[in-house]
Amino acid sequence: MTNTTGELQIDGVTKRFGPLKAIDRVTLRIPAGRFVTLLGPSGCGKTTLLRMIAGFYEPDEGAISLDGTRIDHLPPHQRSTAMVFQDYALFPHMTVRENIGYGLRLANVSRAEIERRVDTILDFMGLNGLGDRWPNQLSGGQQQRVALARALIIEPKVLLLDEPLSNLDANFRERMRWELRSLQQRLKITFLYVTHDQSEALAMSDWVAVMNAGRVEQWGTPREIYHAPRGAFVATFIGTANLREVRVMRRENGQAVIALAEHTISVPVSDSSSLGDKALLCVRPELITISRACQDESRVNLRGRVIRYAFLGHITRYWVEAAGEEWIIDQPDQGPSEQPYEGDVTLSFLPQQAHLITEA
Numbered sequence: 001m002t003n004t005t006g007e008l009q010i011d012g013v014t015k016r017f018g019p020l021k022a023i024d025r026v027t028l029r030i031p032a033g034r035f036v037t038l039l040g041p042s043g044c045g046k047t048t049l050l051r052m053i054a055g056f057y058e059p060d061e062g063a064i065s066l067d068g069t070r071i072d073h074l075p076p077h078q079r080s081t082a083m084v085f086q087d088y089a090l091f092p093h094m095t096v097r098e099n100i101g102y103g104l105r106l107a108n109v110s111r112a113e114i115e116r117r118v119d120t121i122l123d124f125m126g127l128n129g130l131g132d133r134w135p136n137q138l139s140g141g142q143q144q145r146v147a148l149a150r151a152l153i154i155e156p157k158v159l160l161l162d163e164p165l166s167n168l169d170a171n172f173r174e175r176m177r178w179e180l181r182s183l184q185q186r187l188k189i190t191f192l193y194v195t196h197d198q199s200e201a202l203a204m205s206d207w208v209a210v211m212n213a214g215r216v217e218q219w220g221t222p223r224e225i226y227h228a229p230r231g232a233f234v235a236t237f238i239g240t241a242n243l244r245e246v247r248v249m250r251r252e253n254g255q256a257v258i259a260l261a262e263h264t265i266s267v268p269v270s271d272s273s274s275l276g277d278k279a280l281l282c283v284r285p286e287l288i289t290i291s292r293a294c295q296d297e298s299r300v301n302l303r304g305r306v307i308r309y310a311f312l313g314h315i316t317r318y319w320v321e322a323a324g325e326e327w328i329i330d331q332p333d334q335g336p337s338e339q340p341y342e343g344d345v346t347l348s349f350l351p352q353q354a355h356l357i358t359e360a
């Protein structure tokens with residue numbers, strides 16, 4: 001298993017179910033040997049896209065290639081891909097060993113060779129001693145590892161994972177995130193992971209494709225999609241965003257000069273070519289400071305009034321009315337004696353930490 005192969009190219013792929021376009025002209029290049037996540041709300045087409053890559057659905061239009069070779073007309077077992085399903089889909093009438101060896105039996109690998117490879121992967125996945133159990137004698141996490149072992153034993157170039165953690169409880173889920181991430185880093189094969197959970201996507205991925213209604217809205221690193229969302233959908237689907245419609249007055253040296261309430265401020269723009277008269281200013285709640293007095297002039301200061309707040313343990317979340325709109329601010333908590341802000345306050349943020357969405 002090396003990381004020089006396993007690059008997926010999806011070119012203008014469309015999939016219809018009757019009148020519904022479940023996938024609408026999706027083009028994506030999934031780099032080899034990376035952990036890539038398809039992130040989007042329920043029904044946006046994530047499973048449909050994964051199933052087309054695995055070979056369980058055929059695209060109506062477009063092409064899917066692996067390392068430069070078209071695979072969209074090949075049967076699933078000839079694609080060098082393997083899929084882990086949300087409910088694991090273990091065969092209940094087969095033992096763990098038989099489940100894991102299944103793909104090799106289909107490929108007519110000799111009995112001795114199957115035994116050897118099943119032993120190796122049982123060991124690799126930390127499943128020693130469980131080979132003769134039935135699936136219903138395993139915990140959820142063990143079943144999940146058997147499902148992974150069954151997929152990995154065929155040595156796929158691309159492993160497709162459809163929400164594999166959604167059946168696990170919160171604590172175990174968090175641990176499995178790191179297990180999957182480190183598994184990918186050990187194997188160095190391409191992982192294409194599907195989830196609707198943004199924190200999972202941010203925590204695990206090298207790259208994220210944010211999907212909505214059958215289309216890819218944005219491709220980027222976790223930090224890019226969080227801090228530089230391309231549109232209002234991505235900004236609000238990933239985390240919480242204060243979005244403000246602003247007037248663009250002029251642009252200069254990669255900056256846009258905008259009007260926000262009575263302030264004129266300069267914010268960075270990555271793509272000034274798409275900049276019109278109006279734009280959306282996106283300020284994340286944790287980048288705003290709340291205080292009693294104005295902060296220094298390098299910051300944008302807005303006078304406001306606390307509407308309500310909620311103590312959430314590690315932070316206090318405030319809702320503040322300022323400049324005629326409601327703002328959400330997250331302040332890290334300072335310990336047991338902290339007094340929350342009430343009444344009149346000042347909000348401030350650094351303009352260079354704000355992000356301008358130009359497609360407003």
Ligand SMILES: Nc1ncnc2c1ncn2[C@@H]1O[C@H](COP(=O)(O)OP(=O)(O)OP(=O)(O)O)[C@@H](O)[C@H]1O
Nearest residue numbers: 017020022040041042043044045046047048049196
């Ligand atoms: N076999 C099918 N026949 C008809 N419609 C389908 C079929 N499979 C999926 N769809 C529809 O296509 C759209 C995309 O479905 P898909 O299962 O890909 O969404 P998803 O992003 O995986 O959602 P979830 O997060 O809920 O799993 C949905 O509107 C769904 O109802």
Ligand SMILES: [Mg+2]
Nearest residue numbers: 046047048162
């Ligand atoms: Mg799905």
